[in-house]
Amino acid sequence: MADGRRMTDNIAAEPPAVDAPSPAGTYAGDPALRAEWDTRYADRQQLWSGRPNGALVAEVASLAPGRVLDVGCGEGADAVWLARGGWDVTALEVSGVALERAVGHARDADVPVRWIHAALTDAALPPASFDLVSAQYPALLRTPDAASERALLAAVAPGGVLLLVHHAGMDTHQPDDSGFDPADYVWPAMVAALLDDDWEVEVDEQRPRVSPEGGAGAHHTDDLVLRARRLR
Structure with a gap:
């Protein structure tokens, strides 16, 4: 985990829209969830390809x-x-x-980014503040109150876009020995089901995945892509 100085090196000079990680690396969310993902990342020097996701680029x-x-950056x-x-x-x-x-x-690329060390539902994001909310293959846990789905939608500004991309077919898998159960997670159809007249669905489809070479997940061949625009 980075210290407070390193975590804020790339924050833009103007006042941030959301708080940057505070000194001592304060984390907002379930410690067990953080520990699980820290372990996954620590197992490899680099987990992903280092290149942007194809559906996002398109x-x-x-x-x-x-x-x-x-x-889920x-x-x-x-x-x-x-x-x-x-x-x-x-x-x-x-x-x-x-x-x-x-x-x-980001430091190596010399670009400014605001960083938040938090779970989506614990991040205290400013409502209706983003022109684009991008969630590429997110591991968002499902809850009875649809908290993650609603947090995604709530962050989008009027006129803005939600782009949610996931691996096709994973939502229909059976629970396996690794502990993965698709019923535990949020899938694009669950978010689409919450869209009302304040939203226009621009894309809701399965398509061949344009995959960066290398990195975990490269074996998946198709994407589910949901792109919805908030009208008001």
């Missing part, structure tokens, strides 16, 4: 840069790519190990 091409929330490839493209980036991550790598990646 869907952002038609959008004017604005304020973006990168949910991992080692920071999407956040850095967005910042290079002129986006004002806030990146959220549960794992302190991943977040430290992301901070270093």
Whole structure:
């Protein structure tokens, strides 16, 4: 886990939209969840490819840069790519190990990113504040009150876009010996089911995955892509 100085090196000079990680690396969320993801990242020097996700690149091409929330930023490839493209980036991550790598990646690229060390539902994000909320293959735990789904929607500003991408077919898998049970997680269809007349669905489809070479998850061949615009 990074210390307070390192975690804030890449924060833009203007007052941030959300609080940056505080000194001593304060984390908002379930400590067990953080520990689980820290262990996964610590097992490898680099877990992901280091390149932006293909569905994000494709869907952002038609959008004017604005304020973006990168949910589950991992080692920071999407956040850095967005910042290079002129986006004002806030990146959220549960794992302190991943977040430290992301901070270093942004520093090396010399781009400003605001970092939040928190679970999505514990992040106290400013409501309706982001022109784009991007969640690429997020591991969001399902709850009876649909807290994660509602947090994604609540963060999008009027006129803004929610982009949720996941691996096709995982939602129908049977529980396995590793402890993975798809019923525990949020899938795009669950978010789509909450959309009302305040939203317009622009994309809701399964498509072949444009996958960065290397990194975990490279074996998945198809994506579920949900892109919805908040009208008001």
